[in-house]
Amino acid sequence: MKLYKVYRCVMMLLAATIVLSQLATAQSTVLTVKADKPGVAIQPNMWGIFFEDINFAADGGIYAELVKNRSFEFYEPLMGWKEAREGSATGGILIQNLSTTRPSNPRHASISWNAATGVYSLTNEGFRGMGIKKDLQYNFSLWAKTEGNVKLKIELLNASGASIGSTTISISGNEWKKHTASFTASATEPKGKLRISFEGKGSLDADMISLFPNDTWKNRPGGLRADLVQLLADLKPGFIRFPGGCIVEGHELDTRYQWKKTVGQVENRELIVNRWNTEFKHRSAPDYYQTFGLGFFEYFQLAEDIGADPLPIINCGMACQFNTSEVVPLNQLDPYLQDALDLIEFANGSTDTKWGKLRADMGHPAPFNLKMMGVGNEQWGEQYVERYKIFASAIKAKYPGIKIITSAGPSPDGPLFEYLNPILRSLNVDFIDEHYYRSPEWFLKNASRYDTYDRKGPNIFAGEYAAHTEKKVQPENKNNWESALAEAAFMTGLERNADVVQMASYAPLFAHVEGWQWTPDLIWFDNLRSFGTPNYYVQKLFSLNKGTNVLSITTGNETIAGKNGLYASAVADNNTKDVIIKVVNTGDKEQSVVIEVPGVKKASAAGTLTVIRSANAEDVNTLDNPFNVKPVEQAISLKGKSIKTVLPAGSVSIIKVKAL
Ligand code: AHR
Secondary structure (H helix, E strand, C coil): CHHHHHHHHHHHHHHHHHHHHHHHHHHCEEEEECCCCCCCECCCCCEEEECCCCCCCCECCCECCCCCCCCCCCCCCCCCEEEEEECCCEEEEEEEECCCCCCCCCEEEEEEEEEEEEEEEEEECECCEEEECCCCEEEEEEEEECCCEEEEEEEEECCCCCEEEEEEEEEECCCCEEEEEEEECCCCEEEEEEEEEEEEEEEEEEEEEEEEECCEHHHCCCCEEHHHHHHHHHCCCCEEEECCCHHHCCCCHHHCCCHHHHCCCHHHCCCEECCCCCCCHHHCCCCCEECCCCCHHHHHHHHHHCCCEEEEEECCCECCCCCCCCECCHHHCHHHHHHHHHHHHHHHCCCCCHHHHHHHHCCCCCCCCCCEEEECCCCCHHHHHHHHHHHHHHHHHHCCCCEEEEECCCCCCCHHHHHHHHHHHHCCCCEEEEEEEECHHHHHHHHHHHHHCCCCCCEEEEEEEEECCCCCCCCCCCCCHHHHHHHHHHHHHHHHCCCCEEEEEECCCEEECCCCCCCCCCEEECCCCEEECHHHHHHHHHHHCCCCEEECEEECCEECECHHHEEEEEEEECCCCEEEEEEEECCCCCEEEEEECCCCCCCCEEEEEEEEECCCCCCCCCCCCCCCCCCEEEEEEEECCEEEEEECCCEEEEEEEECC
């Protein structure tokens, strides 16, 4: 009798549990992932980065040079420099222009002084100050010649003008020569300056006055800012597109990007104005120039360092169509074409070719393995089609293996796109580069954009995109959670259509908090600190969880692209044996889901759930609060081939189980 009672209790409990769990399932959305039917392959380089020298991304940013206008080549030759005479000291500067004999770096400063008593000095303000770190070594150099023997005091100053590290350097010899000196800073200072005091009486011709911290990326002299490169490396990007962006095109053809002027000895690289210098009245930056210390060799090297495929974009004989719209006549395109062909030789050619030898001389005999190249940036119209055809036939004739990226213009719809898109498709181009700077709503609506694209047509490169909260390019756009969430929802659509969309990159990449021209941007920095935006963490989650094959994920046999605010994609990773599911809940309520994964080999498996969310759509990360919005990981498991979880309101969840 007793035994029967126990048996009845157990049975009732069991029944209650089943009912409760059925109830829970009934209230949950059921998502089904077909893990036994791996779909199209995901390109290993699918999620990449877009680098352009906008917002002080290169000079004043990732290029670690601290001296602004080091070679006196700015439009105002002494911009960034300040002379000072103390006591009875005298002194002056004459800017000499040697454009006939030294066209790539024509100007230098002829300095003469008498500071037997008092002090004559020149101070450089840096790029909105210089970020100086306590106990770090700083490497000073200048090119100089003098008739006599002169002594200079090299000093770092803090914001109040006190010395925080110094050394002296003696210079003699009337031939141009590079002189160097190193010293250690005694304090940390975000707004430091460099002062050069000229001792006694003398004169000196000086050029390329430079100061680098010792802690550059891979400790390369004259190298890149390590914290910023690390943020890129952490994304494990599949490719890096460089050098832009509109910077490729130039405001006019004269200020287009010419890669040959950015390689070889740094002091022979011809500086030009940065086109973002005057582009926006609301963020004018008269001191924004391109020194090309970060030039094409360094871009290729950076790509190699962070494991990304290099993707250079070259000018196709057209200046920015938002500015002058200058074009090169078709019968004068040859130098532009030659630049494209020579670039492939520079990247891949053997060391006995002209450009391959230069690569080797610069320290990289092995090829950089260039596989693709963009012809033009954001060009449009028949002029583009004509020029593309000429470039494509020349490039393919000599290098049939190189894939060519073509421009679809500045928008993903509208007359310019409608004109170009069918023509590029009829030409069967390799890749069409679509750009979208649109509202968060546009991103949500377009999560299914590629579901209906022609599977046999050209591949798509989503080459520049970002959700703009204020609907257009203007300073109020924020890298807030609303924008990051919308991008994540959209990216599930890119992933689901990885057979068509083979590469994607957020844009722009970097912005100096005091020097920007364009918002939003993926990574922000000041002179000492840097942080990833919520958008950065979304990019990182997709890139680090890209998998190898797309899996179907549906609810009630429908693609998950907006119903009840849910967006989802799934992939298998055949190398790690993971099933990876990405679900974005854009709704304002949490949602329970049961994810059925009937095709997995293992019925049970441990895994991780990584969630990124924020309570308010306006939430942002800042220099002072860099991890306000960030991914948080916890354990999750597959039980009986299903996973139960709750998707918080306004969240991106990445579920990963080792079940294949
Ligand atoms: O990413 C900023 C700019 O946006 C790029 O330079 C250009 O290609 C686009 O218009």
